[in-house]
Amino acid sequence: MNSHLKRMSRFDLTCRLVEQLKHDEAVIGGIGNSNFDLWNAGPRPQNFYMLGSMGLAVPIALGVALAQPERRVFALEGDGSLLMQLGALATIANLKPRNLAIMVWDNAMYQITGAQPTASAGRADFVAIARGAGLEQSAWAADEEDFTALVARSLSEDGPWFVAAKIDGSAPKGQTPREPAIIKDRFTRAMAQKPGDGYGGL
Numbered sequence: 001m002n003s004h005l006k007r008m009s010r011f012d013l014t015c016r017l018v019e020q021l022k023h024d025e026a027v028i029g030g031i032g033n034s035n036f037d038l039w040n041a042g043p044r045p046q047n048f049y050m051l052g053s054m055g056l057a058v059p060i061a062l063g064v065a066l067a068q069p070e071r072r073v074f075a076l077e078g079d080g081s082l083l084m085q086l087g088a089l090a091t092i093a094n095l096k097p098r099n100l101a102i103m104v105w106d107n108a109m110y111q112i113t114g115a116q117p118t119a120s121a122g123r124a125d126f127v128a129i130a131r132g133a134g135l136e137q138s139a140w141a142a143d144e145e146d147f148t149a150l151v152a153r154s155l156s157e158d159g160p161w162f163v164a165a166k167i168d169g170s171a172p173k174g175q176t177p178r179e180p181a182i183i184k185d186r187f188t189r190a191m192a193q194k195p196g197d198g199y200g201g202l
């Protein structure tokens with residue numbers, strides 16, 4: 001099991017990811033805390049903030065990765081939200097988008113709606129699930145340094161990647177402004193810019 005893993009801060013890990021981005025990488029933040037901490041790590045037009053439904057960060061990221069194979073794409077998703085859409089992992093394993101990386105924040109609860117326990121508070125192990133779906137490059141981040149190293153690998157080596165991190169119960173400091181039309185417009189305009197000069201992606 002994974003009880004030995006360090007519980008980390010979602011915001012700290014999100015900052016570690018964002019700091020390693022070069023410019024054009026797309027980052028899709030899942031509903032609630034996942035996209036709030038992505039916003040708090042520093043707004044970028046290449047970020048998409050999912051405001052309404054659980055389970056959509058990974059499918060949206062898959063769509064972007066397939067549409068733009070030259071762009072690196074990250075999905076940041078909470079454990080409860082990933083559980084809503086586990087089938088996406090099997091789809092991704094079969095499609096093998098080499099530019100896609102999935103980061104799962106496992107706090108073992110539906111934190112934002114009142115900390116109800118998720119299946120990973122019991123026996124579910126997300127890395128075992130991802131491997132079983134066919135995602136071979138799947139790993140738990142043991143600590144912050146390990147997470148940083150896994151992000152570096154997911155930026156430089158072919159995916160698809162699946163990285164899960166045990167996180168603590170700290171709440172985001174602020175929330176993403178509730179401006180869905182602006183978020184969509186800004187993101188689609190950013191995606192219309194092809195990865196260009198200085199892009200250190202694929």
Ligand SMILES: Cc1ncc(C[n+]2csc(CCOP(=O)(O)OP(=O)(O)O)c2C)c(N)n1
Nearest residue numbers: 033052053054078079080081109110111112
């Ligand atoms: C399809 C769907 N079901 C239920 C909700 C209500 N809801 C919004 S966020 C949330 C919990 C999200 O849990 P998780 O993804 O683990 O993130 P956390 O809050 O723990 O950061 C729930 C139940 C929703 N928005 N969409």
